Amino acid sequence: MTAPIRSAQGGAPAGVEHRNRGPAGQISGYNVGYLDENTKRMIRRALLKAVAIPGHQVPFGSREMPLPYGWGTGGIQVTAAVIGPGDTLKVIDQGADDTTNAVSIRRFFAKVAGVATTERTAAASIIQTRHRIPETPLREGQVLVYQVPMPEPLFRLEPRVAETKRMHALADYSLMHVKLYEDIARHGHIATSYNYPVMVGGRYLMSPSPIPSFDNPKMHRMPALQLFGAGREKRIYAVPPYTDVRSLDFEDHPFEPIRADAACALCGSRESYLDEVVTDDAGGRMFVCSDTDYCTTRQAGREAAE
Amino acid sequence: MTGTLTAGFGEPVLDAQRCFRAVLDAMSRPGRVQRLAGLSPPLAPPAPLGAAAAAVLLTLSDADTPVWLDAGAAAEAWLRFHAGAPIVAAPAEAAFLLASGPPPALRDLAQGTDEEPHRSATLILEVAALEEGDGWRLTGPGIEHAHWLRVTGLPEGFAAAWQGNRARFPCGIDLLLCAGDRLAALPRTTALEIG
Structure with missing residues (x-):
């Protein structure tokens, strides 16, 4: 056999070879996409299970990234596991392409993955977002990656993770309904303008990450794939294309985006x-x-x- | 077994990324057939391991994922070398299963639990052919109205077994169908009607 045999998964020899290639502008000394291949495989397995169980939070071994928690470490790890040379990346922070966080993350992937970047929603194949969904409707084949600070929608009502896990297992979301009811009793309307809880596929209660409730209707049956990464909380979840995403409400107090x-x-x-x-x-x-x-x-x- | 081992991915990082995107696309659009094209050079795993099934295993399995397969000693040696995945004899212990012949019963595989439904098996099934636009009518998350998929070479009673798997949601297994370099997925959420 003449072709050299290389172990696909060890990474070291093949990785070294990779480091010196790649498009101009890509830095050497890092694996493509910054993460090592073992980490990418672990994240990829979590992503596939997340897509198979829409709205369910899958734990993953979140890695230390070259920026602090709260700056999008979860979203970056998801993007790093998904992105490839054919992709064009857009990053927004509260809708803006030109804030520090968005510019840094775009530069980061241009450097470590050698990918093209854009500010145009329509031209992007992967859009990493902090707290907004673009106004331009997304299309099939695009991937929207959310940076999530707190993946657990019940966190403010029940701080014990073991308890919230059981609530998700039993689909017992009465606590959240009571919270919304108390809002109505006190304020006359549901006083939640962002991070408004949604039901995914009629089964899982999900935090939409703190997007404004104005954006919630865009998640419903979106043609693009939606992936969520929470770095500090070490959770990944997903909403496949054309999946029902309903904002929680009551018959006499229907959901109203603000x-x-x-x-x-x-x-x-x-x-x-x-x-x-x-x-x-x-x-x-x-x-x-x-x-x-x-x-x-x-x-x-x-x-x-x- | 001849004693020689064929190569794994020529470009481990890029090939794994390309394959993962194909699997992710397949999983998020159940019933759409993806082609694992553009690998350099194309994978030549030992028979009866197909190119797509082998690529999926190289992309997703490693020392953390017990694998069950029925493809023979050469395939086991190939996978053990390239992926470093432990090979298990009991289907219930495996995270990934590759069936080139009749698969184990779906209900005997790891199903996950109500609290942790993600701890379930992924079954990779080698079939004779995959064609879009005919055959089963698929509905569920990832599908706008309906996708049609014709799968040739499935075991008897598969549709009924899948019905049972779907009824266990959120527990249950996820299925990857592979034919040569073609690949389609049925996550546990997909409903299947015989058209």
Whole structure:
């Protein structure tokens, strides 16, 4: 036999060979995608089980990453296990492509995986997000990776993990219904504007990561695959394409997504989710789209039309 | 067994990533057939191990995952060398099972528990052929309306066994169907009607 035999899983000799290749700009000294192959396999197995059981939290051996917990270590590990040379990565932080977190993560993957990056939602094959779903509807074949700080939706009601596990096993979500009912009793409406709990596939209660409740309806039967990574809490979960995602509500108090009642000061949109920006110390403020790509695309379209 | 061992992935990192994406796509769109093309060079595992099934095992199995397979001593040696996966004799102990002949009963495999349904087996089944657009009518998560999949070469009574597996949700096994370099998946959520 002439072809050299290499053990596929050891990593060392084959890995060394890899380190010196790759597109320009990719740094040497790291495996492609930063994580070692053993870690990637472990995350990949967790991801497949997560997709097979929509909304169920699968524990995984979260690794230390070159940035602190709370900066998206879970999302980064999921992206690292999924991403390949053919991918184009977009990273958003509260909808924005140009914040520190988004820019750093995009640069990180350009360096360690040599992938192309973009700010255009439509051009991306993988979108890693912190706390927003892009306004542009996602399509089949795209992957949306959420950075999740707290994967357990029942955490504020029941801090014991052993108990919440049992509640998920029994599909006993009465605590959450009582919490929503108490909101109505006290405030007259469900006073949850972000991290609004959802039922996935009619079975599992799931935290949508702290996206605004405005974005919740976008998760329902989304054509793209949704993956969730919580680095500190060491959990992975997923929503396959075209899966039912229902925000919890009551017949007489139906779910209502919350949106500031204003138009974007830059592009004039009345449909997109808005951030409130304080402009001076005399009470001046403006509302602008949280999704920078959506907003700049609309502004460019308006300029072209003029 | 001739005593020589054929190669594993030519590009371990990139090939594993490509295969994983194919499996992830298959799992998130049940019934869509994926092709494991573009491996350099193509895998040539010992018979009766098919290219897709072998690639899946190389991509997902390692020292942490007990594997059960019925493909003979050459295939076991190949997998042990390239993946380092422990080979087990009891189907119930395996995280991954590869059946090139009649598979063990689905209910005898690791099902997970109500609290930890993810601790369940993944069965890789070698079949004669996979064709989209005909045969079973599949519905469930990952499928917009319905996908159609024709699988040739399944054991008798598979549809009934799958019905039982689906009834155990959230416990139950997940299935990968492989034919040559083609691959499709049935996660435990997929409902199957004989069309």
